[in-house]
Amino acid sequence: MTTRTAPLPAIGPVPPLVLPPVADVRLPNGLRVVALRHASIPMAELRLAVPLDADGFPAAAVHELLAATLLHGTPRYDREAITDTLATAGAALSASRSSRWLGLNGSGPAAALPTLLGVLGESLVGARHTEPAVRAARERAVRQVTTTRRQPHLIATEALLGHLYGPLPRMTDVPYAGDLAAVTAEEVRAAHHDVVRPDRAVLVLVGDLDPERAAARAAQALGEWRPAGSLAPFPHKPVIRQPGIARIHRPGAAQSQIRLVRPAPDRNHPDFAALTLANIVFGGYFSSRLVADVRERHGLAYRCESAFHDHLDQLVISLEADTATVSAAGTLRRMRHVLRGMSEQPPSAAEVEAARRYVTGMTALATSSQQAWASSLLLSLTLRQEPDRITRFLDELATVTTADVTAAAGRFYDPTDYHGVVLGDTAHLTETDTAL
The missing domain is CATH 3.30.830.10 (Metalloenzyme, LuxS/M16 peptidase-like)
Structure with missing residues (x-):
């Protein structure tokens, strides 16, 4: 018995992509808020990027633990209260870092956006970075980087950067275990004061929302987040010093x-x-x-x-x-x-x-x-x-x-x-x- 395969349909023209309704505002504290309406489902997404400037592996280690403990408690909410508040609203919020950015990702029902913004604002302004939280995060990070630093991909990437440019600390993604082990809670709190700043930071809100209203809610929730410390310099263009x-x-x-x-x-x-x-x-x-x-x-x-x-x-x-x-x-x-x-x-x-x-x-x-x-x-x-x-x-x-x-x-x-x-x-x- 012969099976006939129907021919694939022709690929038609690609419809043009139109930018949905968007609000783009700069808050008085310098934070840029971009809110976009995409009402496919009744949910909302939150993304925040804060620029970092790790001038070496020790600073990268401090920033790693800063991200790991940012959502572990404020003077108003301990870690359990933050977890319960988000869970009750059906929302989630997490923090991470790269060599250039401190990132926070959140998601949940559209109705939970005020809760997400409230927890975010509390943590940006008042994260405590307590000694127990930093110690636990430090132990986890040391175990993780011990494994990560054995990976050929990371070794090759760092070898490439070192060969081309010489020391290039501002592209330090993975700190060393020894530097992590030496970080204190006091150093993490000091780094939070110095580098977690709203100027040059970007907040993105996307979902089943009114862009202007969402931006106003962000302004209200994050209005107490003020610049402090020193502003990280803009990145520069590295020059290939060793070709071949x-x-x-x-x-x-x-x-x-x-x-x-x-x-x-x-x-x-x-x-x-x-x-x-x-x-x-x-x-x-x-x-x-x-x-x-x-x-x-x-x-x-x-x-x-x-x-x-x-x-x-x-x-x-x-x-x-x-x-x-x-x-x-x-x-x-x-x-x-x-x-x-x-x-x-x-x-x-x-x-x-x-x-x-x-x-x-x-x-x-x-x-x-x-x-x-x-x-x-x-x-x-x-x-x-x-x-x-x-x-x-x-x-x-x-x-x-x-x-x-x-x-x-x-x-x-x-x-x-x-x-x-x-x-x-x-x-x-x-x-x-x-x-x-």
Whole structure:
């Protein structure tokens, strides 16, 4: 018996993305509040980002414990009261940190937004960071980073930054266990006073809400949060001080990590839309040239990709490959081959259109829910872009031509422009393998 498969329907035109109703206000304390209505379900999302400036691993350790104990009690509410208040409202609130930001994420029914904002305001102004709370968080953090610091991905990332730029403390994501163990509750409280400031901070509210009313509620709940301490400096553009590809030896390592980067124009540059499509064609998704050649055709890498990363205020194109150590040399050769091919065999019209559809689809996913809208808005704002950047970028992508992408491919994918590291048992590599 023969089974007939119905043909897939044709992909129709992508509907335009329209920015929903939004309120964008700056409070008297300097906090920027962006509230957006997306009433798909009767829920609300909260995102807050406060800039940090860890000038070394000890400061990063203090900030790690600051985030871990921020929601553990205030003079008005102890930790249990905070937990009960949120749970009764059906809401949740958590804190985390990266090298650049202290982040708070909240969610719950739309009716619980005043409760979320109230707990947030109480904690930002009056978090106690008690000795027992800091001690418990310190013990957990020491155990976690002891494991995390053994991961090849982290070792490769830090080796890359060290090779390219030398000491770059303001990109310190994971502190050392020794620094964490030395942090006191007094240091955490002092850091809260100095760095948890509303100026340059961004609050995003998304959900089944009235934007103007939500912004007013935020102003009321967070009005007592005032600037104190010193304002963190804006990030700077690091300069590559040591070009080339360094071999970082890990004797006996079964796997190797290849990390290569080159500077790119910032996201507001007129060439960025064309570069985005060129990067998708090169290595930005499952059908890219890099994946097809290195992983599928030659079976050299477990994972390979090309993506945009932020090195402080410098955007870079980042090439990554994880491979067996015996395949590292072959992987490097194939990566160079695919890079050269971007100039010698420029992206075709079909490749450009496939890349455009992929980016358009990913943008649709990034605005498909309240959680997605909240995260996308926060990312845009922390990158110092405006809320309508998402919709404007889709308009820019629609006007990019194949010739534009060809020009970007020829300009930004020269193998000699990429510098970085190979981490692994480098006895398998020669000078020729890592020479530009």
